[in-house]
Amino acid sequence: MANDPTHQFQVFKIVPIEIGGIDFSFTNASLFMVATVACAAGFLYLSTANRGLIPTRMQSVAEMSYEFIASMLREGAGSQGMKFFPMVFSLFMFVLTANLLGMFPYFFTVTSQIIVTFVLALFVILTVVIYGFYKHGLHFLSVFAPSGVPKVLLPLVSSIEIISFLSRPISLSVRLFANMLAGHITLKVFAGFVASMSAMGALGIGGAILPLLMTVAMTGLEFLVAFLQAYVFAVLTCMYLNDAVHGGH
Amino acid sequence: MFVTPAFAQGAPANGDTNAAAGTQPAGQTHTETGVAHDDHATGVFPPFDSSTYASQVLWLVITFAVFYWVMQKVIVPRVGGILEHRHDRIAQDLDEASRLKAEADAAVETYEKELAAARVKGSAIAEGAREAAKAKAAADRTAIEAELVAKIAAAEQRIGDIKAQAFGEVGAIAEEATSAIVDQLIGAKASADDVRAAVSAAKVEA
CATH class of the missing domain: 1.20.5 (Single alpha-helices involved in coiled-coils or other helix-helix interfaces)
Incomplete structure (x- = not known):
């Protein structure tokens, strides 16, 4: 039996594809990326199909998520940042849906793969850097030199700013990845306790109640984390985009 | 069934996963496709298995x-x-x-x-x-x-x-009455003028 808590993160091939000696197989991870996109886009598409003036429940969920991200972006990056709305909204919906789909037993969690979260984070950072240089030219580099800093301290402050800027894609990706990974492992370990303890006879079944309660509580917590991490990802994206839109500090 | 709490706690470490991976193909019948994942059961902690990166990124x-x-x-x-x-x-x-x-x-x-x-x-x-x-x-x-x-x-x-x-x-009635009275009393006819004068005098006196 698959009681190995890391088994749920195994990637296996469904349709093997190899191009130029590199493995591009359609895997279970690919399958759940497709499922994530299908669920998120399908939900948003179908719930707003009626374009009701008075929204149905589903339509108000879609509208709420839209307005949630819109106000987040407006507060984070100002009205000029609104041109990035489709990007932030897509990221938020993708991460949220992937996290929530991962909560189903036997489902693969797309966001528990560091490479996935890293690519998403890189997408954000590259957007910031490219748009920043496109909009402000070399003045964009002033994000590394906060105004009002004495000249003596400038090299020190700038190097700290550069390090913090370079660590952004790492912190952004590792935060999401580690949260999803750790949550799922913890859940699996506690659920594994229930199974293995209840196999040890009457006393074991009695003792299994505690990890069972823990599993139930953890499941609730994981749903919170699933939402929270999508939210944090979107908020940080908005903050980073603010640098690109408005230049220095 | 082989998993003990000790194993579960140690699982994220590479050595244990390796051992687990070795035992997996025998019991791996619940996966969606039934495809054995011997390719990636390399013993590396799955998220850090770089052989899947290209496919995942694509x-x-x-x-x-x-x-x-x-x-x-x-x-x-x-x-x-x-x-x-x-x-x-x-x-x-x-x-x-x-x-x-x-x-x-x-x-x-x-x-x-x-x-x-x-x-x-x-x-x-x-x-x-x-x-x-x-x-x-x-x-x-x-x-x-x-x-x-x-x-x-x-x-x-x-x-x-x-x-x-x-x-x-x-006046006329009084004259008539007076001539009649005079006629009766003295038997002589008094002249109309006398009577009239007498009546007028009496009227004035009255």
Whole structure:
């Protein structure tokens, strides 16, 4: 039996594809990326199909998520940042849906793969850097030199700013990845306790109640984390985009 | 069944996963496809297994690009349109409501103005009617009074006439009576002139 808590993160091939000696197989991870996109886009598409003036429940969920991200972006990056709305909204919906789909037993969690979260984070950072240089030219580099800093301290402050800027894609990706990974492992370990303890006879079944309660509580917590991490990802994206839109500090 | 808490806690470490991976193919019948994943059961902690990275990146780029495209082309304009339409509609309805309120206010004002005018007109009519009635009563009274005065005058005239006539006839009656009395007393006819003179003298004495 698959009681190995890391088994749920195994990637296996469904349709093997190899191009130029590199493995591009359609895997279970690919399958759940497709499922994530299908669920998120399908939900948003179908719930707003009626374009009701008075929204149905589903339509108000879609509208709420839209307005949630819109106000987040407006507060984070100002009205000029609104041109990035489709990007932030897509990221938020993708991460949220992937996290929530991962909560189903036997489902693969797309966001528990560091490479996935890293690519998403890189997408954000590259957007910031490219748009920043496109909009402000070399003045964009002033994000590394906060105004009002004495000249003596400038090299020190700038190097700290550069390090913090370079660590952004790492912190952004590792935060999401580690949260999803750790949550799922913890859940699996506690659920594994229930199974293995209840196999040890009457006393074991009695003792299994505690990890069972823990599993139930953890499941609730994981749903919170699933939402929270999508939210944090979107908020940080908005903050980073603010640098690109408005230049220095 | 082989998993003990100790194993579960140690699992993320590479050595244990290795051992677990070795035992997996035997019991791996619950996976969706039943495909044995010997390729990736390399013993590396799965998220750090770089042999899957190329495939994951490719499929993430494909799926996310499709998702982004759908969001940008369909969902965002649609939801934005719905929200804007609602916003416009609410603003329009508020305008309509304030317009109707202004209309209602104007109607109330007109009504009150007309009511006041009607009230003034009504009291004028009542006043006029009262005046007319009063004037008519006064006219009637004066007419009747005049008539009565005329009648009284006519009556007094007639009384005076009758009185004068009566006084006129008194002399003739007295003369007749006097000549008759004289005739009876002295047996001689007194002359009409004497009688008349005597009566006149008596009248003057009386």
